[in-house]
Amino acid sequence: MSDETTLSRPRLAQGTLLLASMLTIMAGATISPALPAIQREFANAPNAGVLVGLVLTMHGLFIAVGSPLIGALADRYGRRWLLLVSTVLYALAGGSGFVLDSLIAILASRAVLGLAVAGVMVTVTALITDYYEENRRDTILGRQGAFMSIGGVVLLPLAGVLADIGWRVPFLVYTVALVLLPAMVFTLPEPNRRDPTGNRPTSLDDLHQTLAQFPLRTLALIATLGLVGQIIFYMVPVQIPFYLETRTGASGTVIGTALAASTGAGGVASLLYGRIRRSLSVIGIVALTFGFMSIGYTVIGVSGTVRVVVVGLAVAGAGSGFLLTNLNAWIAAVTPEAVRGRALSVLTSTFFLGQFLSPLVIQPVSDTLGLGTTFAGVGVVLGGGAVVFALAAVYTTPPTESDSEFPEHPRNSPEKASD
Numbered sequence: 001m002s003d004e005t006t007l008s009r010p011r012l013a014q015g016t017l018l019l020a021s022m023l024t025i026m027a028g029a030t031i032s033p034a035l036p037a038i039q040r041e042f043a044n045a046p047n048a049g050v051l052v053g054l055v056l057t058m059h060g061l062f063i064a065v066g067s068p069l070i071g072a073l074a075d076r077y078g079r080r081w082l083l084l085v086s087t088v089l090y091a092l093a094g095g096s097g098f099v100l101d102s103l104i105a106i107l108a109s110r111a112v113l114g115l116a117v118a119g120v121m122v123t124v125t126a127l128i129t130d131y132y133e134e135n136r137r138d139t140i141l142g143r144q145g146a147f148m149s150i151g152g153v154v155l156l157p158l159a160g161v162l163a164d165i166g167w168r169v170p171f172l173v174y175t176v177a178l179v180l181l182p183a184m185v186f187t188l189p190e191p192n193r194r195d196p197t198g199n200r201p202t203s204l205d206d207l208h209q210t211l212a213q214f215p216l217r218t219l220a221l222i223a224t225l226g227l228v229g230q231i232i233f234y235m236v237p238v239q240i241p242f243y244l245e246t247r248t249g250a251s252g253t254v255i256g257t258a259l260a261a262s263t264g265a266g267g268v269a270s271l272l273y274g275r276i277r278r279s280l281s282v283i284g285i286v287a288l289t290f291g292f293m294s295i296g297y298t299v300i301g302v303s304g305t306v307r308v309v310v311v312g313l314a315v316a317g318a319g320s321g322f323l324l325t326n327l328n329a330w331i332a333a334v335t336p337e338a339v340r341g342r343a344l345s346v347l348t349s350t351f352f353l354g355q356f357l358s359p360l361v362i363q364p365v366s367d368t369l370g371l372g373t374t375f376a377g378v379g380v381v382l383g384g385g386a387v388v389f390a391l392a393a394v395y396t397t398p399p400t401e402s403d404s405e406f407p408e409h410p411r412n413s414p415e416k417a418s419d
Contacts, residue, residue: 007131007187007189008187008189009186009187012183012187013131013187013188014140014143015183016180016183016184016187016188017124017127017128017140017144017188018143018144018147019147019180019183020083020087020120020124020180020184021121021124021125021144021147021148021151022147022148022150022151023087023090023117023120023151023177023180024117024120024121024148025148025149025151025155025263026094026151026155026173026174027059027094027113027114027117028056028057028059028060028234028237028355029151029155029159029237029259029263030094030155030159030170030171030173030174031055031056031097031159031163031170031171032056032159032237032238032241032255032256032259033159033160033163033170033241033252033253033255033256033259034159034162034163034167034170034252035052035053035055035056035238035241035242036241036242036245036252037163037166037167037252038052038055038167039052041167042103045103048103049363050359050360050363051103051107052103053238053359053363054107054110054356054359055103055106055107055110056237056238056359057234057238057355057356057357057358057359058107058110058111058114058356059110059111059113059114059117059352059355060114060230060234060352060353060354060355060356060357061111061114061352061353061356062110062111062112062113062114062115062118063114063115063117063118063121063348063349063351063352063353063355064348064349064350064351064352064353064356065114065349066114066115066118066119067118067121067122067345067346067348067349067352068342068345068346068349070082070086070115070118070119070122070123070345071122071126071341071342071343071344071345071346071348072341072342072345074122074123074126074341074345075340075341075342078190079123079126079127079130079190079191079341080123080127080184080188080189080190081190082119082122082123083119083120083123083124083127083184083188084181084184084185085119086115086116086117086118086119086120086123087116087120087177087178087180087181087184088177088178088181089112089113089115089116089119090113090116090117090119090120090174090177091174091175091176091177091178093109093110093112093113093116093174094109094113094116094171094173094174094175094177095171095172095174095175096109096171097109097110097168097171097174098168098169098171098172099168113174114352117352118345118348118349118352121348122341122344122345122348123341124144125141125144125328125344125348126340126341126344127188127191128140128141128144129141129328129332129340129344130191130340131191137329137332138273138274138277138329139274141273141325141328141329141332142270142271142272142273142274142325143270143271144270144325144328145266145267145269145270145273145321145322145324145325146267146268146270146271146321147267148263148266148267148270148324149263149264149265149266149267149268149269149270149317149321150263150264150267151263153260153263153264153267154260155173157253157256157257157260158173158256159173159252159256160251160252160253160254160255160256160257161252161253161256163252163253163256164251164252164253215334215335218330218334219331219334219335219343219346222327222330222331222347223346223347223349223350224350225286225323225327226323226324226327226347226350226351226354227350227351227353227354227357228354229289229320229323229351229354230350230351230352230353230354230355230358231354231355231357231358231361231362232293232297232358232378232382233293233316233320233323233354233358234354234355234358234359235297235358235362235374235375235378236259236262236313236316236317237259238358238359238362239359239362239366239371239374239375240255240258240259240300240309240313241255241259242371243300243309243371243372243375244258244306244309246371247304247372248304248305248306250306254306258306258309258310258313259313261310261313261314261317262313262314262316262317262320263317264314264317265313265314265315265316265317265318265321266317266318266320266321267321268318268321269292269317269318269319269321269322270321270322270325273285273322273325273326273329276288276322277326277329280393281393282326282329282330283389283392283393284389284390284393285322285326286326286389286393287386287387287388287389287390287392287393288319288322288386289319289320289322289323289326289386290319290382290383290385290386290389291319291382291383291386291390292315292316292318292319292320292322293316293319293320293379293382294319294379294380294381294382294383294385294386295312295315295316295379295383296312296313296314296315296316296317296318296319296379297312297316297375297376297378297379297382298312298375298376298379298380298383299311299312299315299379300312300313300316300372300375300376300379301372301373301374301375301376301377301378301379302372302376303372324351327347327351328344328347331343331344331347332344362374365377
């Protein structure tokens with residue numbers, strides 16, 4: 001059952017959840033425009049090229065590693081306290097880059113930041129799925145994706161300006177997380193969660209019975225889409241700064257503004273998710289996601305100017321804006337409430353594992369083929385994926401029953417969860 005009626009200040013609570021969601025995009029976006037300057041600062045460090053890329057994505061590995069444990073803690077001991085602790089840790093670990101002098105120390109701080117981001121992301125999304133049901137849930141999840149993108153629109157140009165001042169300065173942005181703490185304390189109660197039968201698991205056997213209800217094949221597909229989608233999406237914040245600098249000589253401010261085009265388009269797409277979901281199944285929206293990203297990456301790959309790259313980033317960003325929102329809504333619709341934190345943590349884990357793996361997977365390819373060819377090639381692959389999922393949506397989904405192809409949880413079908 002929904003806990004929305006128990007919120008004493010529902011508007012403020014929703015705003016707090018949405019603003020807290022912005023912290024996740026900040027984890028990487030804040031320092032992305034500073035990467036070329038960080039590489040110059042630590043040019044003499046062994047394996048500087050790879051390590052500097054990992055400064056942006058190291059947190060992703062620890063989000064991936066920590067999310068399952070955090071999801072279990074959130075389900076067993078509650079969401080609220082974990083969100084508060086994670087927010088404080090986020091500010092301290094993220095801001096420490098301002099004073100650290102070693103590339104290894106910065107990487108260590110990014111690892112701690114990853115654990116904090118995992119705590120924020122899992123608990124915020126779990127609270128949204130706990131507080132809201134059906135139509136309202138999809139709407140709020142769409143707004144969550146939009147706010148994450150809006151955070152990028154605001155922060156990326158700001159981070160670019162700060163990076164031009166000095167590579168350390170953008171790290172201070174992480175400390176703004178502390179501003180949200182009072183609102184979290186006073187507006188976000190611990191939800192009174194129930195499983196679909198009305199009883200929370202009280203023993204190991206009960207928990208095993210609940211886990212047995214999981215649509216494992218569907219969750220495996222969702223996790224795979226999150227992993228692959230992020231490996232590809234994170235080519236933008238990791239590779240675009242170097243791509244623009246080498247091709248056009250763009251400054252940090254220009255790079256930040258260009259990246260903001262991607263996140264801004266993603267925000268608009270996320271806001272439209274609820275409406276689009278009325279007409280398309282989740283599989284259809286996966287096809288739409290890959291289609292937009294395919295066009296955008298191809299445009300980036302064949303471009304030689306900042307303006308055309310920005311157009312490609314905007315188109316690709318519109319596609320990526322559907323990705324997390326769609327997968328979160330899909331998971332919320334097909335999993336029992338009592339263990340939904342664990343289910344969401346699986347997606348969080350694979351999502352950010354994809355971020356961590358992105359430079360490790362893409363860098364050898366781009367070193368061999370060049371960044372332009374790599375972007376164009378990935379665009380072609382995404383186009384093929386869009387066709388496959390479009391055909392799957394047509395041939396496996398009845399026109400009037402968006403998600404009846406997932407019989408594991410007929411009570412919680414994505415169709416019933418759409419708005």
